[in-house]
Amino acid sequence: RVALAVALVAPPLRQPPTPSDAPTPPAAATKAGRALIGPVLYTVDATSPDTWRYFSFRVGAVIETAGPRDWDLAFRRYQVLANGGPEFQGGGGILDLGRIAFKEVRVVPETGYQVNEGGQDPRNLAIADWYPYGFFSHVLRPKPHVWAVRAADGRYAKIEIISYYCLGAQPGCLTFRYVFQGDGSTVVGRKSAAG
Numbered sequence: 001r002v003a004l005a006v007a008l009v010a011p012p013l014r015q016p017p018t019p020s021d022a023p024t025p026p027a028a029a030t031k032a033g034r035a036l037i038g039p040v041l042y043t044v045d046a047t048s049p050d051t052w053r054y055f056s057f058r059v060g061a062v063i064e065t066a067g068p069r070d071w072d073l074a075f076r077r078y079q080v081l082a083n084g085g086p087e088f089q090g091g092g093g094i095l096d097l098g099r100i101a102f103k104e105v106r107v108v109p110e111t112g113y114q115v116n117e118g119g120q121d122p123r124n125l126a127i128a129d130w131y132p133y134g135f136f137s138h139v140l141r142p143k144p145h146v147w148a149v150r151a152a153d154g155r156y157a158k159i160e161i162i163s164y165y166c167l168g169a170q171p172g173c174l175t176f177r178y179v180f181q182g183d184g185s186t187v188v189g190r191k192s193a194a195g
Contacts, residue, residue, distance in 0.1 A: 019163035021175045024061070032058050036187070038179030039102070041162070046075035047172030057149075057157050057180040072151040077172050078140060078164065080127045083152035085116035090152025094126040097146045102160045102177060106189030108148035130161050140164045140171070148188075149178075156181050158188045 023045035037060065044062055046053050054063050054071035063070055068089035074081040083090030093113025097105060114126040127147055131140040142161040149157040157180040166173035179188045 019175075020165040020167050020169055021163060021173055022167050023173055026061065026064075032060060032180055032182040034183040036179065036181055036183070036190070039177050040179075041175065041177050043173050043175040044075045045166070045172070046077055046174050047166065047170060049077055052076045052081075057151050057155070057178065058153070058182075060180075069152050072149065072157070073159075075174050078131065078174075079123070080130065080174075081116050081122055081124050082113075082149060084113070084150070085122065085124075087119065087122070088116060091150065091154050092152045093150045094124050095148040095150075096126045097148055097158075099144050100146050102146050102158070103189065105146050105148075105158050106187065108156050108158055108186045108188055110186055113148070113150045131164065151180075155184050156186050156188060 021043040024043045037057070040060065042055070044053050044055060052074045053076065054066035055061070055073045055075065056063050056066070056070060057072050069083070071083055072090070072092055074083070082092035082094045084092035093115045095109060095113045097108070114124060116122040116124045130145070131142055133140055142163065146158055146160050149159055151157060157178050159176045159178045162175040162177055164174055165171055181188050
């Protein structure tokens with residue numbers, strides 16, 4: 001009976017391979033202009049539990065000294081915010097498009113975006129549960145969802161969260177894929193050659 005109990009418990013205790021990434025190095029700020037940018041893979045160093053890291057689609061990078069309307073997404077450990085809501089200066093929001101392939105999302109909605117809630121510890125309910133937590137592995141794994149993002153200036157993007165771990169399996173390096181539409185339209189993908 002002991003052998004059977006060990007056999008039943010042992011498989012979940014094995015540590016599954018955890019994707020990990022190094023933070024994207026700082027780059028010179030480049031304006032997106034009116035172009036369709038992406039897909040781009042970007043890793044934010046959000047390892048500090050006390051510091052928000054601010055990302056701008058317009059610049060395509062984390063902004064170290066971001067003004068109140070300069071950023072679109074903020075990251076702190078596993079938390080993700082948009083620049084929108086009662087205590088934020090931007091007009092941003094997030095919409096969960098559900099379980100869908102990233103490349104299949106060619107157009108995002110114009111409405112339905114959720115802004116952040118809360119004061120001292122804000123949350124964006126559209127993306128707050130982007131992961132399931134493994135109670136045996138203690139690993140966060142991204143859901144295979146795509147999220148539409150309305151940027152602080154009203155332009156649109158789509159994102160997919162790829163992983164949450166830095167090299168060495170340290171938590172807090174949130175890697176995401178994105179496409180940003182600089183022309184203000186809701187088109188975030190190109191038609192395939194077949195259709």
